[in-house]
Amino acid sequence: MIELNVNGRPQAVDADPATPLLYVLRDHLALNGAKFGCGLGQCGACTVMIDGKAAFSCVTPISALPGRKITTVEGLGTADNPGPLQQAFIDEQAAQCGYCIAGMIMRAQALLEANPSPTDDDIRRHMMPNLCRCGTHMRIVRAVQRAARTMKNVKNGAGVNVTTK
Amino acid sequence: MLGAEKLSDAYGGGDAEHWLAPAMNEDSPAPLPWTADEIFNYLRYGFDARHGIAAGPMVDVVQNLAKAREEDVRAIAVYIADRMRRPVRQAKSNDEANAFAQLQESAAVPGMGRDAIPARSGGVASDSGAAVFEGACATCHYSGSGLQSTKPVPLALTTSVNAPDPRNLIHVVQSGLWPASGERGAMMPGFAAELTDDQLVAVVSYVRERFSRQPPWHDVSQNVRAIRGTERR
Ligand code: FES
Ligand code: FES
Numbered sequence: 579m580i581e582l583n584v585n586g587r588p589q590a591v592d593a594d595p596a597t598p599l600l601y602v603l604r605d606h607l608a609l610n611g612a613k614f615g616c617g618l619g620q621c622g623a624c625t626v627m628i629d630g631k632a633a634f635s636c637v638t639p640i641s642a643l644p645g646r647k648i649t650t651v652e653g654l655g656t657a658d659n660p661g662p663l664q665q666a667f668i669d670e671q672a673a674q675c676g677y678c679i680a681g682m683i684m685r686a687q688a689l690l691e692a693n694p695s696p697t698d699d700d701i702r703r704h705m706m707p708n709l710c711r712c713g714t715h716m717r718i719v720r721a722v723q724r725a726a727r728t729m730k731n732v733k734n735g736a737g738v739n740v741t742t743k
Numbered sequence: 744m745l746g747a748e749k750l751s752d753a754y755g756g757g758d759a760e761h762w763l764a765p766a767m768n769e770d771s772p773a774p775l776p777w778t779a780d781e782i783f784n785y786l787r788y789g790f791d792a793r794h795g796i797a798a799g800p801m802v803d804v805v806q807n808l809a810k811a812r813e814e815d816v817r818a819i820a821v822y823i824a825d826r827m828r829r830p831v832r833q834a835k836s837n838d839e840a841n842a843f844a845q846l847q848e849s850a851a852v853p854g855m856g857r858d859a860i861p862a863r864s865g866g867v868a869s870d871s872g873a874a875v876f877e878g879a880c881a882t883c884h885y886s887g888s889g890l891q892s893t894k895p896v897p898l899a900l901t902t903s904v905n906a907p908d909p910r911n912l913i914h915v916v917q918s919g920l921w922p923a924s925g926e927r928g929a930m931m932p933g934f935a936a937e938l939t940d941d942q943l944v945a946v947v948s949y950v951r952e953r954f955s956r957q958p959p960w961h962d963v964s965q966n967v968r969a970i971r972g973t974e975r976r
Contacts, residue, residue, distance in 0.1 A: 596877035618882055619919075619932030631936035638937040639878020641871060646939070706924075707932070 580640050584609065585653030595641035600624045602640055603650060611651035611680040615709075622708030625681035626650045632688035634707075651680040654687060662732065663687055666725035667718075674712035681708050686722045694730060696722070761970065762799040763910045765902050767827055772905040772957070774840040779817075779824035787816050789928060792894075795901040796929045798915055806923060843956060844899035872949030875942050879934060880950075895931075898954040909947055909960045913970050916947060935971075943967045 579590045584607060591602050598617075603609040603626070615623030617636045624636040627649040655661030660668065663683050673679045682705065689696055689704045696704070701722050710718065756766035765772055773794055781791045789797035789805035797805045808816050876884075884895055898904050903911040917935045922928030938946065944964045952959050 595871075595874040598878055620930060628936055633936040634932055637879045637882070637932060637934070639875055641874040641878065642938055642942045706921075 581644050582640065582648060583646070584648045585650060586647075591640060593640060596639045598636050599626070599638045599640055599643065599648070600635040603635060609650050609652050612684075613677055613680060615677070615681075620709075621678075622681045622685060623678055625684045625708060627684055627688050630688060630691055632685040632707075649684070649687075651683050654683065662728045663690070663721070663725040666721040666728060670717050670721040670724060672714055672717035672721040674714050678708060678710045678712075678714075682710065682718055686718075686725070689722070690726055690729060694726060694733075696726060698723070759800045761910065761973065762914060763906055763908055764800075765906055765911075767823060769827070771827060771902075772907060773902050774844070774900050774905055774956075775837055777824060777827060779821045782823050783817050783820035786820060787813070792896060793900055795896050795903060796920055798903075798920055799911065802923070840900065844897040844954075869945055869949070871942070872945035872947075875938065875946040876949050876953075879937065879946065883931075898950060904950060905955045905957050907957075909951065909963045909966050910970065912947055912950065913943065913963070913966055914973075916943060917967075917970060918973075940964075940967050940971060 579592055580595060582589045582591055582602070584603070589607060591606050593602055593606060600612055600614060600617075603612055604614070612626055612635050613623040614636065615621035619634040619637040622634065624634055625632050626635045627633065627647075628638065628643070629646050630649075651664075655664050663686055667673060667679060667683060672682075685705055685708050686701075689701065693700060698719055701719050705718070705722075755768055755770060757764050771777070775793050777785075777794065781794060784791040785794060785797060786805065786808050789802065884898055903915060906912070915931065915933075916938075917933055919933030920929050920931040922930060934943065934946075944967050947963050947967070948960065951957075951963075
């Protein structure tokens with residue numbers, strides 16, 4: 579048994595220590611947001627956060643994770659109550675097939691936690707490891723900018739439903 | 744004298760921006776001696792299939808040499824190859840180095856259906872290093888994985904795995920290899936976010952002890968801690 583902390587909840591997982599986190603999320607914990615794209619750390623579809631940093635779950639063995647905090651896209655909100663980044667992706671319609679999007683959101687979340695006011699250039703540089711096969715990039719950059727504004731407004735007490743455009 | 748050349752130590756290697764600049768004389772750590780063509784590949788394209796990939800401060804060198812005339816780069820390669828003066832006895836160990844590389848790449852990743860390679864005596868590698876290697880590295884760095892899209896240089900042949908100290912390997916595992924923006928080139932993800940310091944130490948020690956015939960490193964931990972935070976993309 580390996581003890582993991584996923585989205586704030588402790589989870590005991592019965593799997594080989596070398597099993598990649600992605601397989602455990604999807605096959606053991608039914609958290610299917612993170613996707614399998616390449617399994618090689620080359621596309622970002624599997625991105626989650628580990629201790630607040632964006633990480634490829636397909637190349638992270640669970641043996642590396644006890645005592646660390648894992649956050650998946652499911653940890654940011656629900657369909658009924660989406661978090662600011664999720665809402666921003668909806669508002670900007672920043673998805674075509676959607677396969678890359680959970681990974682994009684998690685990498686963007688790590689950026690906004692470290693840098694609440696990124697420039698477009700910061701966003702592009704930070705998002706570089708994540709690929710989108712559909713070419714949704716411009717909308718993704720807009721969604722990240724929108725979420726940055728919402729998060730700041732929430733912090734300043736302006737409420738979530740501010741118009742940001 | 745300040746700034747004077749120390750001829751006795753010509754091409755003996757040194758330090759560059761916290762990386763090890765490996766020796767290019769008879770102390771070169773490369774398991775296979777460099778030929779002039781291979782040095783040319785490395786300098787011109789940043790990649791040689793029998794030695795490794797340019798990283799760290801060498802990335803800028805390769806980018807600049809890409810603008811130089813091809814004959815000039817070739818001339819540098821021929822000159823360096825000549826200066827390397829690798830003793831003849833090394834040449835006959837080529838077969839041995841290749842055989843060792845093949846064995847270590849294709850045999851025994853625990854969990855991939857074969858028995859584990861016993862840790863070599865005197866080493867510090869642990870089971871946790873093996874598990875990290877299996878979960879994080881083996882999909883690509885394992886010739887039995889059958890992935891044709893990723894053909895890394897066999898670890899046993901790379902200079903960083905065979906170098907006298909672990910700095911260059913730590914840099915690569917931590918930061919990965921990224922082609923310059925808009926350029927083609929070898930790519931490897933870094934593991935700075937995925938692995939803690941202890942896990943980096945474990946996997947780097949495991950890779951050294953599995954893929955190199957050189958003595959184990961005993962200063963991995965200090966170097967991981969010194970290099971942490973210098974990630975560059
Ligand atoms: S599936 Fe993990 S990076 Fe592609
Ligand atoms: S929306 Fe299809 S891969 Fe990004």
